[in-house]
Amino acid sequence: MQVAANSTANPIGKYSFMKKKKTSLKDIAKEVGVSIATVSYVLSKGANSRVSVEMSEKIKKVAKELNYQPNQIAKSLKSGKTHTIGLIVADISNPFFAHIARIVEDEAAKLDYTVIFGSSDEKADKSWGLIKFLMNRQVDGFIIVPSEGSNDQIQYLEDHNKPYVLIDRRLPERESNYVVIDNHEVAYQAVKRLIDTGNERIGMIAYSNGLQHMRDRVSGYRMALQNHGISFDNSWLKAVNFDQVKEGVRAGIDDLLNGPKPIDAIFFATNTLAVEGLKYLDKLNVRVPDDISIVCFDQGDAFDFYYCPLTYVKQPLVTMSEEAVRILISQIDDPSLPKVQKSLQAELVIGKSCSGRLMADKN
Amino acid sequence: MQVAANSTANPIGKYSFMKKKKTSLKDIAKEVGVSIATVSYVLSKGANSRVSVEMSEKIKKVAKELNYQPNQIAKSLKSGKTHTIGLIVADISNPFFAHIARIVEDEAAKLDYTVIFGSSDEKADKSWGLIKFLMNRQVDGFIIVPSEGSNDQIQYLEDHNKPYVLIDRRLPERESNYVVIDNHEVAYQAVKRLIDTGNERIGMIAYSNGLQHMRDRVSGYRMALQNHGISFDNSWLKAVNFDQVKEGVRAGIDDLLNGPKPIDAIFFATNTLAVEGLKYLDKLNVRVPDDISIVCFDQGDAFDFYYCPLTYVKQPLVTMSEEAVRILISQIDDPSLPKVQKSLQAELVIGKSCSGRLMADKN
DNA sequence: AAGATATGCTTAATCGATTAATAATAAAAA
């Protein structure tokens, strides 16, 4: 008899506040009077059945009575799979990323995966911390919005054969899975719109990082100018630091507006920049589109209340996020699959925020 | 020798695409030539040291060389703790909840916890699914924005001694940990503001659920009317269903505006309702505050662009979320601690959206 | 020098599952 040992091991006697312990295969086995293995075969294999029908029924019955729920931690340890994916975004409280997170969550849930998330704040070291943290928790794969300088982290995943999909941004220096939009093309279209509506001196407010999506948006901007015979003025492009969005945007706008030849229009490279920028323009009493034309990236409740319907780049967030999850999980299931690279097309939604000297918005 | 067994177990030979395997205590033990236990003592206990200094140094050195990262899954199985908390919100893509999520994430990270999140969509069955899912993954505790009808789920946690903290909303029928705001009081203040600024016929748009926070907001509204000698008209209170926010809000506003005696003001019970409502008022060309006075709950980028600075209820999100995490983790550490119930004070931020027939906003 | 205490490391059980290998029994085939 092991009564003493049992009563020590069993917390119920010791701590009165412990009511129910989770039931394990062991509990069921003891109750039914069979081995743990038999119970496992019945409950995991279902009908495969090297077990007699009566025994099988009995075990299932007891399992239900004891409200058995398998311990996923134990399963994970054995299988090496956690059915969990790590999602690293820049900031979960930014609507753009929150939206992505929601879609990822739903799509993952459909495929029976859980999501663990973390915000990198655009900082490589924070991102490193998250990746290590999640690796130790044995997530099966990652969906990552990479920050600047996160190349070695990605290499780390590569070295450890951990599947991952980059989203929103890609790292051109390596061949990864990614799902992004064609930033160059849609930026081109956005700026073309500004030109078509009669603007000639077009400023851009972007982030100062060297990430490819930002480069592409800038290159689209510059090519649009060039192809339409507008020679780019270096002072038109304002690079804002992540850490000082507000100050950066304000300084940039001040510069753009107060030069000898003020600009006609501004192209904002992200929603955050646009929100700050539009707030500041409001403060300066600069009116859209009368005093200045605007095109920005992404939508959001925020813009719904803006007095002037904005012309903006609408990203296919749903497709992007769903694709990312699907690609990731397919590669978790079969790591030998080739890398997938998707560049989706974004849409320019025409509002009323562009109208230069030459003509009004044709909407 | 176990060469054959080893080469079978080791995937490197089998699948060429597998490059590095995570190093385990076993690998270090083999490399150094000691038992796994010794390695474990050195790496987990640090300086406690029943192990000689030289051996200890050697083990640490090899551990670093092999880039050892402990397997948290294995640790969890042994310890019964995952250092993970489950966060269940209504919808992570709603800025209100995304904001909470971000603060929870940061606070949890400080205390060395990971966050797994899920969106319930205000549906009890979805919430049930999430709770079971996360229970099976052995999260150490929950932070929950409870949906209507989720009482049995909470009971389930209670039965299984799983610590949890309700946030934003509480369930009055049971004694749980919770962190909420004093909804009655701040709703009272909000409506009082409408009355003080000269409004008499004051409508409210709320959700149709029976959750306590909603009841409290409604009771605050009614008491404010009553205490100021305004007799409440049943048709002033519009209850909107979660599933049909847009339609509900529009129908409600139509009713409020088109009766024989149209209302002067609307009190919106949440940010989502306010966003929909204000959009619709815009569409109807009803101007704030000239045609109608408004007070709403919560802030957000959205309202920053609204043409009229809104008077709104500002919830102490940071305190609320941080408190929730702290309470939860303290109870994970010591389940015998008494339940904690916090009702924080919210602030009414005065904008320019209230001005009735009697007087203008005194701002 | 005999027994007592320290020191330093190993053995083995454990967490809760999975699963290959095997044993025991019954039924079918020779």
Added chain:
DNA sequence: TTTTTATTATTAATCGATTAAGCATATCTT
């Protein structure tokens, strides 16, 4: 009747850690 095959359940290893208990040596006591 003996051998083969099916059926049904068990044993034991495993995943990667932790940790109580045990076993050698070495060092102190007196």
